[in-house]
Amino acid sequence: MKICFITSSFPRYIGDTSAPWLLKTAKELKKMGVEVSVFAPSYNGIKQKLIDGIPIYRFRYFFKSSEKLTHEESSSARLNELKYKILIICYIFSGCLNSFFYFRKNKFDVITVHWPFPQAIFGIIGKYLTGAKLVYHFYASEMLLIRNRFIKTLFNFFMLFADHIVTISSFTENLIKNELKFKSPVSIIPFSSSLPDNIITEVSYPNENKSKILKLLFVGRLIERKGILYFLEAIKNLTERRIPVSVTIIGEGYQKELVKKFILENGLEKYIILKGEVPIPDLVNEYKECDIFVFPSITDKRGDTEGLGCVIIEALMYKKPVIASNVGGVVDIVKDNVTGFLVPEKDPLELVKKILFIRDNYDFAKQIAENGYNYVIKNFSWDVIVTKLLKVYQR
Template identity: 35%
Template sequence: MMRVLHIVSTFARAEDDTQVPWLVELVHRLHARGIECAVLAPAYKGLRDHSIAGIPVYRFRYAPARLETLTHESGAPNRLKKNPLLFLLVVPYLIAGIARAGVLNRSHRFDVIHVHWPLPHMVFGMVARGRARTRLVATFYGAEIRFARWLPLMTSVLRWLMRPSDALIAIAPFVAREVEQTLGRRAHVIPYWSRVPTAAAPRAREHTTHELLAVGRLIERKGYEYLLCALSLIPAPLDARLTIVGRGQERARLDALCDELGITARVRWSADLSDKALARLYDECRVFVHPSIVDRGGDTESVGIVLLEAMSHACPIVATRVGGIPDVIEDGVTGLLVAEKDPRALANAITRLLTDTDLAQRLGAAAYRRAQALMNWDQSVDALLRVYAGEEP
């Protein structure tokens, strides 16, 4: 039986945790294929070793419990950009992670070490492998590439870190292009999908309320401030209301913006929903909005798993033309694309879908068909197993 250690920066802290659901699903599916998986992740507020659905999750402690917040929730790159004092935790984080990875590989003798978010986690894999024949694989999600560009000399460090890797993986074509441009190496495109149940078939959305939905962490690159401004511009007779599902460090600022715009009563916030509850929101919304931007640190959307979730529920979609979004949404075919940071353009596109039922239904049905063609877990797992074996995916 093949043994694989997944080294990650974030992983579910409990069975009902909503962190990185696609990664949790990937590990479960590998386990179902007979792969013996284990996960190494940083502790969060003192969290110790545990298991998720029978998968062992090893947590390395790197600070007193109250300070162990570098990862999870908003993610390390966003936290570091927001609070540079957190860089003081980086060295103990690296030391603790390297030490635990080394101990785990010596005791378990993994066949593959799969590093997710390889900046800085590839160093964990390098040291853990040592001189063994363990295969070293790295998956890029995009944020690490952009973070490397944001810090002086970090791109050179990332190139050095990647030298011993046996294979590189990117979760989307956009990320693969970034990897090749930055590192000069080819990355295999192997997407990971959501575990949110898909709709059985597209259906008409004949609701009396004009409910809008957005899903994602409350961080700058999600562009929620522009969506809130757009909501205030939608004609009053439509009585559009917005539900935002997510948590993060931008919540207080967004609440203040709602008060300033006079839309507090029209915005509902939710967090930590079950897959079933989230699927119901996708089914009930009139328009799904994904207003992502390129943030001040140059980070943006790589693929948008929530876009694919919305498409799999035949949601009419309005999204911005940034990052890997145009690889998923074809303007006028599977959704409407607008320029980033443009509340008026967002408002106009949303209004168009709220008032043109035929267009909304047509775009939603096309999005559903594209999602069915794209979201194939078996294909992704097959490709990953070939990479683990040293073959072309």
């Protein structure tokens, strides 16, 4: 079976934090004997033919220095700016032209389009040139665009060509069922951790020493949707109560300067370490060493929120207690007081209460972490995910 991934974002190098699960999905399918190729846009002019054994065709769509519509942040988040509105026109035109020549030359059994707007256009071209089955893979962020009546009309037109629809969570499934018109079957198939399998199997338990400094970990982009500023408010509250904490923040993003400013203005330098993006071995070590993993995501001012939350899966694979906001697709992973702990979004005091609850109820937290580990192994392991994907592709 030959499959083509059409996507707006795909890792540019090994260890890239831009959609690493897509590369992992391609590699897992390859293990099952599936030939996977990728059709994706360039970024700053990069020309790429192969990444970690997966063939990739990168199409150019503007001057090298301006090819930044995708990868660092979702294109839907950038379309309010004039320069990106101009870029999207060039992106669509070049993508259509390149997909025409690409699919005339390369034949596939299945074309799967990730983030279907506007990439669905390229998939439709491929479907009619190759006769391939067309699958749309929805995440959540692309659904923000349907607030525009014209784009919603286009979306509904694109849906006519889909043979199957995949969503990453029940939250995303409900979004498309409520907002779009289609007759194609829908399957919920999440993604999972992109960390190496041999590392994931090395699990560890929460630290039992309640008197020591409590180690808290945040992993994610420093953007509004991740709720990092509310987490910092919680840390400020903990330090004011003289609770000994050590906080590690891993990730980059446009709110980094705001984060630094908050830390300095509130005298939190000795409690919080900003590490930016780190190599995989360092990330693994942070998961192993932390006592609690905190995922304080919110619904941002644009209405965007978490489609799933891959880092939650990673933390649970190390049997760490997870505190997460009750938003979006997070609830497909975190079942309150069963696989983790849910708190209301944008509520630092509730974060504080839950952090202290875990500290003071270690035995219960340990059992919840164990439950979470078993749950993600059963529902979010790559064997399970790839088996579900193959059923969709072969249907």
